Amino acid sequence: MASSFTRRSAVAGLSLAGLAGCGETERPLWAADAQPANYPTVEALRHFAATLEKLTGDELRIKIYPGAQLGPERDTLEMTIFGGLDINRVNTAPLNPIAEETIVPALPFVFSSIRHMRACMDGEPGRHILEALEPAGLKGLCFYDSGARSFYNSRRPVLEPSDLQGLKIRVQNSDLYVATMKALGASATPMSFSEVYQALVQKVIDGAENNWPSYESTRHFEAAPFYSLTQHIMAPEVLVMSMRRWRLLTDDQRAAVLEAARQSVPVMRRIWDARVETSRKIVLGAGVTVNDISDKSLFRSKVQPVYERFINRKLIPLVELIGDTAVPLG
Incomplete structure (x- = not known):
C-alpha cells in the first residue's frame, strides 16, 4: 500500500x-x-x-x-x-x-x-x-449527522458516572475525548476504530462509546452487551x-x-x-441490555473541567449561542 x-x-x-x-x-x-x-x-x-x-x-x-x-x-x-x-x-x-x-x-x-x-x-x-x-x-x-455517542461495555450498565470508575474505554485519538473520559471517571484508551472489536474480545479494553449504527455494524454488541444511552457527544x-x-x-x-x-x-x-x-432493532433483537438515561444531570456536572480546559474567551459566545438556540417544535 x-x-x-x-x-x-x-x-x-x-x-x-x-x-x-x-x-x-x-x-x-x-x-x-x-x-x-x-x-x-x-x-x-x-x-x-x-x-x-x-x-x-x-x-x-x-x-x-x-x-x-x-x-x-x-x-x-x-x-x-x-x-x-x-x-x-x-x-x-x-x-x-x-x-x-x-x-x-x-x-x-x-x-x-x-x-x-x-x-x-x-x-x-x-x-x-x-x-x-x-x-x-x-x-x-x-x-x-454523526449520531449520538453512548457508552457500551462488557462488565455492567452505566447509569451514573460512578459506574464508569475502573472501566477502560476506547476513545478517538483526541485530547478532547480523552479529557471527557477522565472527567467522567473512565480510563481513556485511544485506539484505532478498526482495532476495537479484537480489543473487546481479548479484554484489552472494557468498552467504547459510539452511535447505534457503529455499535451494531461492527458487531461490538456481541462483545460488549451493555449499552447505556448517555448521548454525551453529538459532534456532527x-x-x-x-x-x-x-x-x-x-x-x-x-x-x-x-x-x-x-x-x-x-x-x-x-x-x-x-x-x-434498523441498528437499534438489530441490537435489541440480539438481547443486549440497553439502558435509557432520562436524567443526565450527574454526567453533565462532571464535565465542567472539560469546558474550563478547552473553551477560551473567544469561544464562550459560541457556546452561549448554542445554549440559546431553540429546539423546533413538532
Whole structure:
C-alpha cells in the first residue's frame, strides 16, 4: 500500500497537472469520504453531486472516492487544504487544530438532543463554525449527522458516572475525548476504530462509546452487551471544499455548490435516521441490555473541567449561542 505521503503527493500532482493543462471545469471535482460506499454521508454526497450537475448544466461534476480510497481523514484533509482534493467529508476532530471553533460542537452535553444539534448546525452557530474554516483554506459547505455517542461495555450498565470508575474505554485519538473520559471517571484508551472489536474480545479494553449504527455494524454488541444511552457527544460531520478550488468558481457556480450542499442535508438525515432505527432493532433483537438515561444531570456536572480546559474567551459566545438556540417544535 502506498504511504500517506505518496498518496498525498500523487493526488496533489494530478490535481495541479489538471489545473495547468485544462479549463477549471473540464475535469470532475474530486470528493473523498472515509466511510464505505453505502454509508449515509456517501449517499448524501451522491445526492449533492447529482444536484450540482443539474444546477450547473453539467458544468460541475463530481467524482466520489468513498471507503478511504485516498487515505484516512487527516491525510485527505491536508490534501484538501493544499488543493489536491476539491471536496471532503470529515469529522470535527481533525479540524480542531486548525479552527478552534470546531471544538465547540464536540463538547460533551453541549447539545440537549439531536434536534437541538440540527437546529444549531442549520442556524447561526453552524454558520459561525463554517466561516471559521476559511482562514485555514477550507470552505465549509454544510453539516451531516454523526449520531449520538453512548457508552457500551462488557462488565455492567452505566447509569451514573460512578459506574464508569475502573472501566477502560476506547476513545478517538483526541485530547478532547480523552479529557471527557477522565472527567467522567473512565480510563481513556485511544485506539484505532478498526482495532476495537479484537480489543473487546481479548479484554484489552472494557468498552467504547459510539452511535447505534457503529455499535451494531461492527458487531461490538456481541462483545460488549451493555449499552447505556448517555448521548454525551453529538459532534456532527462537516462537508468542506478547498478554498483554492472555491476561488476558481464563478459566482453562479458558488451559489450552486452551496444550494446542492443545502439540499443534501435532509437527504442525509432521512437515511441516517432510518439506519439508526434498523441498528437499534438489530441490537435489541440480539438481547443486549440497553439502558435509557432520562436524567443526565450527574454526567453533565462532571464535565465542567472539560469546558474550563478547552473553551477560551473567544469561544464562550459560541457556546452561549448554542445554549440559546431553540429546539423546533413538532
